[in-house]
């Protein structure tokens with residue numbers, strides 16, 4: 228992808244066929260689809276790619292069992308359509324990024340025979356709707372086998388479970404793979420580039436965007452024939468920049484997750500609790516060596532700063548602990564994340580739980596702005612396909628086939644599950660590092676490791692005893708447009724999602740490496756560390772956990788090198 232300075236120079240003042248605003252799953256998907264169809268495309272993201280909702284998902288590639296239940300109850304063909312489309316996209320998502328996805332078995336534990344029968348019938352319909360896109364058939368699992376696979380489940384009254392299959396993925400890295408693929412085929416992505424206004428032609432249609440570089444405060448403009456608003460939870464703000472009389476469409480639902488050591492609930496399968504006390508779905512899923520527990524649902528507004536709160540934790544643990552022999556404690560929590568589901572409403576009355584997770588494309592007749600709103604990660608590609616169809620129509624071009632249906636993303640080309648062994652045979656790295664690199668970067672891990680040939684120190688771990696190595700920081704800055712500590716620690720290397728405290732302790736080493744790449748002064752470097760530690764400690768505080776202080780030795784790392 229090259230570095231950010233270069234991208235900024237290439238984009239500033241230039242004109243494109245299409246400008247996609249928002250670099251989450253939806254925007255990155257749109258940008259790739261457009262560029263692959265031969266449209267010269269620029270992708271502008273106000274923060275970091277995947278910096279908002281798209282790295283805060285439960286990371287499940289699914290048709291949506293709960294939506295199916297609603298479809299059956301409501302006898303609504305539109306709701307069936309949402310599930311069927313997602314089930315087909317599920318397979319595409321798995322195939323297009325084999326390094327970032329996997330199939331996953333879900334067990335729904337049951338303590339009542341009626342429950343087993345109800346679930347079994349529902350999941351058979353799920354299988355049937357999937358048709359040729361079925362992963363593996365759902366089935367009843369005996370009490371003995373259920374306890375073998377989930378030994379920490381509450382035994383009293385357990386009848387067995389119903390098993391079904393969906394997919395799982397690394398959302399932040401999937402988002403980055405979309406952006407990198409977009410760049411590879413000639414697209415122009417830029418993060419920390421906020422759209423703040425529009426220029427118009429004589430007919431009042433959008434012809435240019437005013438953009439602020441969030442890192443320097445510099446303003447610049449970008450021209451385009453069509454503008455796509457893919458800003459997820461923030462869609463209304465861009466719609467109102469284009470035409471301020473448009474009615475609000477977005478309703479946001481906060482969802483919080485926490486991660487715990489997998490030892491507290493050792494399992495290779497995911498557990499689904501289909502109905503919490505207030506009718507929500509709750510998951511406990513093994514993910515990246517942790518147990519991922521989520522999610523909550525609470526209506527919020529785009530201006531709210533979101534945190535995982537003690538209230539979120541108490542709710543989730545309160546529900547989950549009913550199913551466990553040994554209750555989870557807040558002190559088990561090692562990390563977490565929170566995001567806002569972008570749901571589209573047609574009126575004011577419905578609760579966010581009731582709003583369908585379907586997407587809506589709106590073409591604003593006055594300004595020409597095309598907004599793609601709602602949807603979910605699993606359907607990002609189909610949403611992008613439909614959006615770019617709308618763009619081609621707006622441009623008066625014939626609608627061409629979408630190449631993204633079977634387009635293997637960056638890092639997925641030639642990927643095989645034994646990649647980690649090959650990396651290890653070629654470079655002197657630990658087994659855990661090889662696994663980590665293969666899982667995060669796929670075949671691009673070769674490029675990461677090539678950096679260690681020019682500088683052997685880059686093969687050193689960022690934090691002693693942990694898999695991520697220094698070369699990943701350099702690669703993130705040079706090849707993935709990383710500009711801040713959080714860009715590296717959270718979305719590129721995943722350390723912040725694995726452990727808040729380890730991420731804090733890694734900050735000085737990461738900052739030192741970034742400073743070399745980005746020519747930061749020691750003041751800038753120390754300020755970056757302080758800002759990151761401060762932000763993380765606010766996160767810990769909201770979760771009701773003790774803050775983390777850097778020891779003298781660790782904190783001194785930045786200045787010592």
Ligand SMILES: Cc1cc2nc3c(=O)[nH]c(=O)nc-3n(C[C@H](O)[C@H](O)[C@H](O)COP(=O)(O)OP(=O)(O)OC[C@H]3O[C@@H](n4cnc5c(N)ncnc54)[C@H](O)[C@@H]3O)c2cc1C
Pocket residue numbers: 248249250251252253254271272273274275276277278279280281282283284285286287288289420421422423457458459460461465480481482483522565566567568569601602603604605606
């Ligand atoms: C808790 C939770 C769990 C979920 N779990 C799943 C799941 O398991 N599976 C699934 O399929 N889906 C899941 N989803 C849904 C899925 O995560 C979202 O549908 C998806 O990530 C939305 O992507 P997006 O690109 O539309 O929005 P976002 O990822 O929020 O991206 C919008 C981007 O627009 C940028 N932006 C805003 N304003 C501007 C501006 N003025 N200029 C430039 N850029 C701007 C923002 O910075 C942001 O990065 C979940 C959602 C939540 C909240």
